[in-house]
Amino acid sequence: MADTKMDELKSGQLQSDGFPHNYLEDKLNCSIDTVEVVEGPEVPDDSYQIVDSDRRASAVALPDWDKLSVRGSIKIPEKVFNGTLPLDERDDPPVNLVVAVRASQTMLRFGVSNRELDLEVDGEGEYEFEVELEKRSLRGEVKIKPYLVRSEPQDIDESYAEDYGDRLASDEAWSIVIDREEEDGGFLHPRIEPFDRLEAFPNGENLHYLHFEDPSAPKLFLNANHPKLVGILQSEGTTGHDARFRDVLYDYIEQSVWQELLLRTASDADPDEGSLKHPWQEEVVELFEDELFDVKGYEDVVQRLGELASSGEDVDVLAKEIDEAIQKRVDHPTQARKLLEEGIEID
Amino acid sequence: MTELLRLTKSGQALVSDEFLGGEEELDEEDLGPYLETTGIEADLDSLNEVIGEAIDSGEFDGHEFDLDAELAPKVHRNIDISRREAAIDGIWHYLTVVRYPEFVRYRWSSKMREKFLSGGEDIYSNALHRLWWIAEISREGDDYSRTVSMLEQQELANDIADRWFGRHKPVTHACIDLLKKDEIEQFSPSNTDIISETTTQLREDLTVVCAESLDYERAYSLIEEAREDVLKELR
Numbered sequence: 001m002a003d004t005k006m007d008e009l010k011s012g013q014l015q016s017d018g019f020p021h022n023y024l025e026d027k028l029n030c031s032i033d034t035v036e037v038v039e040g041p042e043v044p045d046d047s048y049q050i051v052d053s054d055r056r057a058s059a060v061a062l063p064d065w066d067k068l069s070v071r072g073s074i075k076i077p078e079k080v081f082n083g084t085l086p087l088d089e090r091d092d093p094p095v096n097l098v099v100a101v102r103a104s105q106t107m108l109r110f111g112v113s114n115r116e117l118d119l120e121v122d123g124e125g126e127y128e129f130e131v132e133l134e135k136r137s138l139r140g141e142v143k144i145k146p147y148l149v150r151s152e153p154q155d156i157d158e159s160y161a162e163d164y165g166d167r168l169a170s171d172e173a174w175s176i177v178i179d180r181e182e183e184d185g186g187f188l189h190p191r192i193e194p195f196d197r198l199e200a201f202p203n204g205e206n207l208h209y210l211h212f213e214d215p216s217a218p219k220l221f222l223n224a225n226h227p228k229l230v231g232i233l234q235s236e237g238t239t240g241h242d243a244r245f246r247d248v249l250y251d252y253i254e255q256s257v258w259q260e261l262l263l264r265t266a267s268d269a270d271p272d273e274g275s276l277k278h279p280w281q282e283e284v285v286e287l288f289e290d291e292l293f294d295v296k297g298y299e300d301v302v303q304r305l306g307e308l309a310s311s312g313e314d315v316d317v318l319a320k321e322i323d324e325a326i327q328k329r330v331d332h333p334t335q336a337r338k339l340l341e342e343g344i345e346i347d
Numbered sequence: 348m349t350e351l352l353r354l355t356k357s358g359q360a361l362v363s364d365e366f367l368g369g370e371e372e373l374d375e376e377d378l379g380p381y382l383e384t385t386g387i388e389a390d391l392d393s394l395n396e397v398i399g400e401a402i403d404s405g406e407f408d409g410h411e412f413d414l415d416a417e418l419a420p421k422v423h424r425n426i427d428i429s430r431r432e433a434a435i436d437g438i439w440h441y442l443t444v445v446r447y448p449e450f451v452r453y454r455w456s457s458k459m460r461e462k463f464l465s466g467g468e469d470i471y472s473n474a475l476h477r478l479w480w481i482a483e484i485s486r487e488g489d490d491y492s493r494t495v496s497m498l499e500q501q502e503l504a505n506d507i508a509d510r511w512f513g514r515h516k517p518v519t520h521a522c523i524d525l526l527k528k529d530e531i532e533q534f535s536p537s538n539t540d541i542i543s544e545t546t547t548q549l550r551e552d553l554t555v556v557c558a559e560s561l562d563y564e565r566a567y568s569l570i571e572e573a574r575e576d577v578l579k580e581l582r
Contacts, residue, residue, distance in 0.1 A: 020555060100559035102514075104468050106430040107484055109515040111559025136429035147557045164565060165556035216360035279359050282460060 021161040022084050024169040029075035030146045032057055032174050038132065040065030058177040068133045070176060074099075074146045076169070078124040084148075084168035086157040095168065096151040097121045099129050102173075105140040121148070138178045145173035190220040190233075208253050210260050216278045218264075220257060244339040254330050262288065262322045263309075271306030274299040291325035348388040351428075353437030354444060355381045359464050362444060367458035373444055382441065387432050391446060394425040398450050411454060415478060416498040420491035422475060423482035430483065436466035439476035447475060470508040481508055484519055493520060496527035502539045503527070506546035515558045521566035522546065525574055536581035541574065544581065548573040 035057050041064065059068055074097060081090050097114040112131050114121050121127060133142060148169040150161050161168055196204030200213065201221070207229060209221045222230050232246045233253075261284050268277040276282055285292075285301055293304050308318035358381025365371045375382060398418065401407055407414035432438070443451050443463045451474040455462045465472030470480045481504060485494040498504050503526055507513040513522075524530070531541050549570055556569065 096560060098557055098560045100557065104514075105434045107468070107470065107480055107514045108430065109511075109559060111557070113560065136431050139431045139434040147560065149557045149560045161555075163556065165560040165569070167555060167557050214357075214360075217357055275364065279362070279460060279464060 019167075021159065021166065023161075023167050024080055024083055026171055027077065027080050027083075027169045028146050028148060028171040029077075030072060030144075030171040030174065032070060032072040032144070032176075034069075034071045035059060035176065036069045036071070037062060037065045037067070038069045039067035055172060056175045056177065060177055060180050066135055068135070068176075070131045070133060070144065071128065072144075072174075073126050073128045074171070075126045076121070076124060076148060080148060080169045081123065084161060086154060086160050088156055089154065091123075093121065093123065094150060094152045094154070095121050096149050097127055097129075098147045098149055099131055100143075100145045100147060101131055101133070102143040102145070103138050103140070104143075106138055108137055133176065133178075135178065140177075140179055142176045142178060143173040144176060146171050190222045193221050194224040195221070196225060208256070210257055212264070216280070218261065218280060220253075241339075244335065244341075247335040248332075248339050251330050251332050251335050255326055255332075258284075258288075258326045258330070259322060262305075262326070263318075266305040266309035266318055266322075269302050269306030269309060271303050271310060274303045274306075276302060288325050288329065291328045292321060349391040351385055351387045351389055351426075351438045352382040352441045352445075353385050353435060354378065354440040355383060355437060357381055359440065362460065362463060364458065366444075366448070367460060367463070369448075369452050372448060375445060378445065382445075383437070385432075385435065385438060387428055387435075387438065389426040389428065391425070394422065395446075397421045397425070398447060402450065402453050412499060412501050412504075414454060415481075415504070416495045419478040419482040419494050419498055420486075422478045423486065423491070423494075426475075426479060433476075433479060433483070436473075436476070439466050439473045439479075440464055442475050443473060450474065470513075471505065477508075484508075484513055484516065485523060487520065493523045493527075497523050499528055500526075500538060500542065502542040506542060510546065510550060512550065512553050512558055515561070515566075517561055517563040517566045518549075518553075518558055518570075521563055521570050522549065525567065525570050531574075534578055536578065540581055541577060544577040545570065545574045548577055 040062075057070070059065070062068075076097075081093050081095075085093055085095075097119070098111045099113075100109065100111050102109050112129065114127065114129075117129055119127055119129075129146075131144060147167055150164055150166045150168065153163050154160070155162065190208070193201075194204075195201045195206060195209065200211070201209055204223070204225060207223055207226055209223070211219045211221055213219075222233060224230060229249065232242055233249060261280075265276060265281040265284050268281060269275075276285070285298060285305070289298055289301050292301050295301060295304055305318070308314045308321070352375070358378050361373060361378060361381070363371065366373055401414060401417060407417065426433075426442075440463065448463070451462050454474055461472045462474040466476045470484075471477055481497060482491060482494045484507075485491075485497050487493065496503075497507060503523070507519055507522055512518050526542050526545060528538065531538050534541060552569060552573060558566075561569065
């Protein structure tokens with residue numbers, strides 16, 4: 001699932017077309033200009049990677065730091081005020097600009113508003129912000145997302161947002177990478193190796209391989225003999241043709257990988273005890289619990305998997321259930337459509 | 348002070364059904380190659396005492412929520428680490444598998460692997476990770492009164508810990524202050540219903556309101572209004 005969609009689900013955010021009032025998602029224009037160490041050793045300027053097109057900045061290369069200052073600006077076009085506020089309010093807009101900071105691995109959310117930045121948001125313009133990040137409160141990645149919200153209620157016109165804090169407009173989040181991801185060949189972190197040089201591996205032309213040398217810890221490998229495809233799979237962009245193609249390619253790999261993992265899980269499931277052999281299998285069942293079968297509950301799903309796998313006659317039923325469950329989860333049409341739309345835009 | 352080691356993913360494979368059922372134990376020697384140093388220390392001697400007393404007293408037999416409320420502040424005080432450090436799952440796996448398996452089995456009487464080995468962004472999984480993070484998101488400095496209030500009611504603990512809004516302190520604090528036992532026992536609907544419906548309403552409200560725009564007072568007003576609406580519906 002793309003990071004932005006995960007953010008939306010975590011924050012309970014509706015799609016903008018399902019909002020009770022006009023909410024102009026992605027109509028603010030937020031950019032991050034500098035990332036500087038404010039507590040920690042001095043570093044040369046080229047330690048900061050600010051990659052504008054990917055909406056991503058990385059602090060990974062910075063030596064041991066305690067506090068960072070992230071500075072940027074948010075452009076608010078006039079159409080945002082005109083589109084989200086009653087006519088009577090547009091000359092003196094009752095709004096706050098909030099920069100939301102979200103660090104999911106450390107269970108942290110906070111906001112920095114224009115009041116704290118000593119800024120008055122009084123109309124169209126560009127507003128600068130600064131957010132301080134303390135390393136001791138963070139791990140992995142931090143998302144920074146701007147919101148324009150109401151600063152007081154209104155009852156002038158109910159077709160517009162009415163309450164304090166109601167979202168009026170926002171922009172796509174920026175990611176500040178604090179730590180490099182661990183590459184352990186786990187599901188989300190495949191290892192890259194040339195397949196033709198590894199005896200235990202299959203056909204040297206395969207793109208991916210799920211290795212069960214240690215059945216308790218399956219590892220996903222990508223074939224280094226396909227450098228262009230592997231390069232796209234490792235890219236981190238969120239927009240553009242390559243990003244869309246990457247997402248489709250990952251969907252293809254996921255379909256195959258989940259299929260194999262679920263079949264192995266079914267094969268190891270004890271239909272009488274409702275138990276599995278390895279912790280990773282429990283995680284797989286938990287992930288697909290809601291999509292598999294008509295039964296409810298983890299144990300029932302495990303039992304059903306075991307029953308179908310051990311029956312001999314119902315393997316086709318098992319295969320069909322697994323395929324449907326994966327397709328529900330992976331949602332191929334969405335990524336394929338996005339790739340198609342990207343191609344149309346290029347044309 | 349004791350160094351907190353980190354159990355690697357490969358080491359999890361040694362956590363067998365027999366271990367979960369209490370028929371075998373795993374110590375640092377058994378897990379040797381799967382334990383990594385972290386340089387992070389905690390006062391496990393004091394925590395040993397606190398947890399041991401709680402289990403041996405018998406006071407908490409069948410009163411799991413009271414046990415949680417008793418222990419969470421103490422777990423947090425004695426494992427005095429940063430959020431960054433607490434986000435290392437392997438530390439919690441080491442603590443539950445090697446140091447405090449008896450506590451995990453006492454608190455969670457069925458063989459639940461997740462209570463030993465899960466963690467991550469799911470606050471409600473690993474048995475000790477859960478207590479620490481609930482204390483962390485609910486405390487105000489060294490004041491853990493809200494932690495106790497939150498854990499005294501299972502529904503309240505679940506509904507805050509499981510929800511993304513529970514990561515924003517002003518909202519968490521206001522939620523606890525408005526839905527703790529003393530506050531809602533005066534109303535006729537059941538506490539569970541009031542909590543469940545109010546937090547559901549809050550979650551819906553926060554699909555429109557930006558949570559990070561709310562300070563404590565604003566969050567309090569929003570949740571108070573949600574509670575009033577719920578009470579009208581439930582009466």
